[in-house]
Amino acid sequence: MFHYDAIDTAMVADRNAEFRDQVQRRLSGDLTEDQFKPLRLMNGLYLQLHSYMLRVAIPYGALTSAKMRALAHVARRWDKGYGHFTTRQNVQFHWIRLSDTPDVLDYLATAELHAIQTSGNCIRNTTSDPFAGAAAEEVDDPRVWSEVIRQWSTFHPEFTYLPRKFKIAVTASPQDRTAARAHDIGLVLRRNRDGRLGFEVIVGGGMGRTPYIGSTIREHLPAEHLLSYLTAILRVYNRFGRRDNLYKARIKILVASLGAAEFASQVDAEWDAMDRPRLDLPDIELARIRASFGLVPFRTMPPRSERFEAARSDPAFARFARNNVVPHKIPGYGIVQVSLKGIGEVPGDCSADQMEVLADLAERHGHGEIRVTHEQNLVLPHVPLDEVPALHAGLAAAGLATPNINLVSDMIACPGLDYCALANARAIPVAQAISRTFADPARAERIGELKIKISGCINACGHHHVGHIGILGVDKKGEEFYQLTLGGSGAEDAAIGHVLGPALGADKVADAIDKLVEAYLAIRQPDERFLDTYRRTGVGPFKAAVYPDAHQA
Amino acid sequence: MSEALKVLTANDLAGGQVVFLSEAGWSDRYADAVIFDDAAAADAALEAARAATLTLADPYLIDVAAVDGLPVPTSYRERIRALGPTIHPDMGPQADGGVLVHALQQARGAARSSGRLGLIRRK
Amino acid sequence: MLIRLENDHFHTVEDRFTAVDDDAALTGDGAVLLSLTRFEADGAALLAAGRDVGVRIGPADRIEALAPVLPSLALVALEFPKYRDGRAYSSAVLLRERYGFDGEVRAVGDVQIDQAWNMVRCGFDAFETTVGPNAWAAAARRYRHVYQASADNRAPAFVERARVVRDAVATVG
Ligand code: HEM
Ligand code: SF4
Numbered sequence: 001m002f003h004y005d006a007i008d009t010a011m012v013a014d015r016n017a018e019f020r021d022q023v024q025r026r027l028s029g030d031l032t033e034d035q036f037k038p039l040r041l042m043n044g045l046y047l048q049l050h051s052y053m054l055r056v057a058i059p060y061g062a063l064t065s066a067k068m069r070a071l072a073h074v075a076r077r078w079d080k081g082y083g084h085f086t087t088r089q090n091v092q093f094h095w096i097r098l099s100d101t102p103d104v105l106d107y108l109a110t111a112e113l114h115a116i117q118t119s120g121n122c123i124r125n126t127t128s129d130p131f132a133g134a135a136a137e138e139v140d141d142p143r144v145w146s147e148v149i150r151q152w153s154t155f156h157p158e159f160t161y162l163p164r165k166f167k168i169a170v171t172a173s174p175q176d177r178t179a180a181r182a183h184d185i186g187l188v189l190r191r192n193r194d195g196r197l198g199f200e201v202i203v204g205g206g207m208g209r210t211p212y213i214g215s216t217i218r219e220h221l222p223a224e225h226l227l228s229y230l231t232a233i234l235r236v237y238n239r240f241g242r243r244d245n246l247y248k249a250r251i252k253i254l255v256a257s258l259g260a261a262e263f264a265s266q267v268d269a270e271w272d273a274m275d276r277p278r279l280d281l282p283d284i285e286l287a288r289i290r291a292s293f294g295l296v297p298f299r300t301m302p303p304r305s306e307r308f309e310a311a312r313s314d315p316a317f318a319r320f321a322r323n324n325v326v327p328h329k330i331p332g333y334g335i336v337q338v339s340l341k342g343i344g345e346v347p348g349d350c351s352a353d354q355m356e357v358l359a360d361l362a363e364r365h366g367h368g369e370i371r372v373t374h375e376q377n378l379v380l381p382h383v384p385l386d387e388v389p390a391l392h393a394g395l396a397a398a399g400l401a402t403p404n405i406n407l408v409s410d411m412i413a414c415p416g417l418d419y420c421a422l423a424n425a426r427a428i429p430v431a432q433a434i435s436r437t438f439a440d441p442a443r444a445e446r447i448g449e450l451k452i453k454i455s456g457c458i459n460a461c462g463h464h465h466v467g468h469i470g471i472l473g474v475d476k477k478g479e480e481f482y483q484l485t486l487g488g489s490g491a492e493d494a495a496i497g498h499v500l501g502p503a504l505g506a507d508k509v510a511d512a513i514d515k516l517v518e519a520y521l522a523i524r525q526p527d528e529r530f531l532d533t534y535r536r537t538g539v540g541p542f543k544a545a546v547y548p549d550a551h552q553a
Numbered sequence: 554m555s556e557a558l559k560v561l562t563a564n565d566l567a568g569g570q571v572v573f574l575s576e577a578g579w580s581d582r583y584a585d586a587v588i589f590d591d592a593a594a595a596d597a598a599l600e601a602a603r604a605a606t607l608t609l610a611d612p613y614l615i616d617v618a619a620v621d622g623l624p625v626p627t628s629y630r631e632r633i634r635a636l637g638p639t640i641h642p643d644m645g646p647q648a649d650g651g652v653l654v655h656a657l658q659q660a661r662g663a664a665r666s667s668g669r670l671g672l673i674r675r676k
Numbered sequence: 677m678l679i680r681l682e683n684d685h686f687h688t689v690e691d692r693f694t695a696v697d698d699d700a701a702l703t704g705d706g707a708v709l710l711s712l713t714r715f716e717a718d719g720a721a722l723l724a725a726g727r728d729v730g731v732r733i734g735p736a737d738r739i740e741a742l743a744p745v746l747p748s749l750a751l752v753a754l755e756f757p758k759y760r761d762g763r764a765y766s767s768a769v770l771l772r773e774r775y776g777f778d779g780e781v782r783a784v785g786d787v788q789i790d791q792a793w794n795m796v797r798c799g800f801d802a803f804e805t806t807v808g809p810n811a812w813a814a815a816a817r818r819y820r821h822v823y824q825a826s827a828d829n830r831a832p833a834f835v836e837r838a839r840v841v842r843d844a845v846a847t848v849g
Binding site for chain 1: 759760761762763765766767769773774788790791793794795797798818819820821822823824825826833834836837838841
């Protein structure tokens with residue numbers, strides 16, 4: 001696990017001192033709200049519907065037991081006893097007081113946590129693979145590169161006032177667990193034929209009002225040139241991205257209007273003119289960062305665990321093992337996914353008590369590591385298979401053993417109108433209703449992989465554009481309505497979903513999802529996921545299921 | 554058309570909680586809110602709130618309709634804001650319960666006026 | 677007020693440049709600050725007359741357009757129409773790093789104390805602001821370390837760390 005050195009610690013301390021001063025100046029009237037707002041946003045503090053919300057970064061989604069306990073403490077001491085894990089590997093506390101924020105940040109710093117650049121028009125927290133260091137198929141540890149980017153992007157003097165927010169994702173596995181193609185920059189690490197590490201550089205993905213899947217502008221950027229190349233991309237964007245219209249300010253609009261080829265050639269021209277050796281990270285620093293992640297002291301074990309297999313005689317454990325445990329690169333270990341989508345609960349929410357249970361369980365069974373996924377779940381990446389039964393029992397006692405990873409009730413939902421000042425409609429109650437509709441775990445397993453994603457407005461924080469089924473809240477004549485989209489994906493087969501038909505009233509949504517699922521079950525071929533069936537048949541059978549009265553086109 | 558009713562709201566600067574202008578200063582209870590039926594008075598109060606930059610953030614006026622004699626914000630957004638998150642009935646002012654909280658929880662869609670305001674104070 | 681950064685020191689100075697509007701007459705013989713348009717019309721003559729000339733660049737103007745004449749300019753003033761408009765940071769970096777401009781680079785417009793460190797790091801050495809020089813200096817030096825190379829030539833963290841390693845090796849050796 002990466003730890004700060006004296007420089008990293010000083011960086012966060014200096015920032016917290018700066019923000020304490022800024023809060024003081026706001027409260028004493030030296031700063032107006034207009035002047036203060038961008039400053040508080042750059043420290044992750046939003047004014048929401050009911051209160052301030054503090055967004056804390058979880059760099060590359062990696063937590064330790066100690067960090068998780070610190071989050072639990074913040075939830076209890078300064079909030080209402082819970083936190084919300086988001087789709088960008090952050091955690092949000094919904095009830096923070098502005099006047100407490102400097103103390104909260106100082107406390108978080110003691111656990112090497114911060115809220116730096118978790119909002120604002122700057123480079124945000126880098127998303128990475130929650131299975132990093134555990135996945136068999138990865139070519140390198142993406143956390144190392146994410147940490148390289150974290151340092152480079154933190155207080156970058158040139159890129160603090162970009163046209164709009166900027167989000168980068170790094171993955172090193174063929175299976176994309178970061179939604180790389182839906183980020184401003186997606187970096188996919190690969191080895192070329194000579195065995196050299198390099199990045200496929202994808203730019204211009206994003207959600208929001210005009211969703212785009214990113215375009216590849218470089219197939220294989222030699223890994224050692226990452227920082228100079230990122231600087232070139234950001235410089236082109238900072239100079240030429242639109243600033244006249246908030247909705248056209250993301251890099252995706254610049255890339256789309258120039259065309260990916262022209263954008264790439266502008267980046268290349270900038271890159272060629274740079275003093276790259278000054279900007280690129282020296283090997284010695286890369287080695288230092290790599291070393292500071294340390295080695296997990298894996299034990300040598302047989303690949304098959306008799307205890308794990310024996311525990312399968314308990315159907316609840318067997319179901320958990322099938323859905324939530326995936327193979328680890330080390331024989332005898334498993335990657336255990338912890339669902340924050342209990343039936344009828346708030347997707348992504350976690351109470352302080354649960355956080356502490358997770359911290360304890362990770363310490364006991366998982367080398368003290370916990371990861372956060374972009375699907376609002378948690379992961380214990382390194383668990384000996386022998387210990388999974390005990391872990392399962394511990395999770396079950398805390399209400400954290402829902403065996404539904406990647407299944408229909410494993411939904412993403414943004415806070416929506418229950419918290420968010422920008423929302424058109426609520427998202428969480430819709431998720432809860434759907435979850436209850438599919439409460440039967442046997443049926444959920446029969447349905448198989450199905451990704452439902454819900455946003456309370458077109459900003460698309462809930463990723464609805466890339467849901468196999470997406471649900472978007474809209475305000476129709478003063479009432480909450482929901483528009484369904486089908487066929488999206490945020491994974492390596494990324495795609496934007498298509499609108500199914502007219503928006504539905506709040507009480508009709510869960511039923512419509514049920515009909516879509518039944519339509520799928522009726523026509524699916526062996527081994528087809530919902531998404532595959534949709535791609536094969538097109539929208540016809542699904543439209544007929546939800547809008548039986550609509551005229552044939 | 555019935556008269557246009559308004560309530561003045563903001564967030565408390567230091568704490569962030571939702572507040573409403575009441576007879577006795579700012580209150581975090583919607584039930585305490587002054588109901589304006591005079592547009593000029595409402596605008597004047599808004600101006601004063603805008604000047605109070607040391608204690609308030611983002612003041613604005615919301616529309617209210619008289620529903621069964623009770624003042625209910627016409628938009629569901631403002632009703633949720635006055636109540637607290639609907640998924641946590643124990644959080645926010647809604648936790649107090651009472652007839653007005655109940656009225657807000659019962660209102661659907663764009664609440665429309667169904668008559669005159671009852672015994673509520675107004676300006 | 678105009679603050680200058682000279683030899684690591686922030687202090688207030690008298691502005692020796694007179695800003696000349698595009699349609700105003702050119703008088704006197706002192707230093708002048710012109711828009712890019714005005715400079716294109718009259719710059720050559722003024723320079724030939726031996727006057728110090730500065731050019732004021734809007735955020736959308738391409739700094740590349742100035743490249744050929746940069747060696748003859750005494751000042752480039754970069755505008756911040758709103759402080760959230762960050763284009764001038766890139767312009768300043770390019771002036772310093774790409775074109776090796778060593779004249780004055782001045783921040784004008786919406787120049788707030790919270791941007792002091794960004795500006796200094798990107799190569800600005802003059803600041804038109806209402807903030808006093810001491811407060812400005814403190815804000816500019818807020819961060820004891822920096823993570824990345826920029827136009828101010830401060831050693832980034834990775835250089836500081838390598839130095840520590842080198843020194844340790846030297847002691848051991
Ligand atoms: C509750 C306070 C929040 C506010 C005010 C907020 C605001 C916004 C806004 C304005 C956008 C659109 C940006 C643009 O298109 O340029 C956006 C996008 C986004 N937000 Fe949020 N958000 C909030 C919470 C969340 C949460 C809880 C999540 C995760 C569950 C999230 C994840 C995202 C993502 C993934 C995007 C799409 C980014 C993209 O376009 O690539 N946000 N948010
Ligand atoms: S999608 Fe809209 S409603 Fe949901 S969190 Fe984002 S801004 Fe708020």
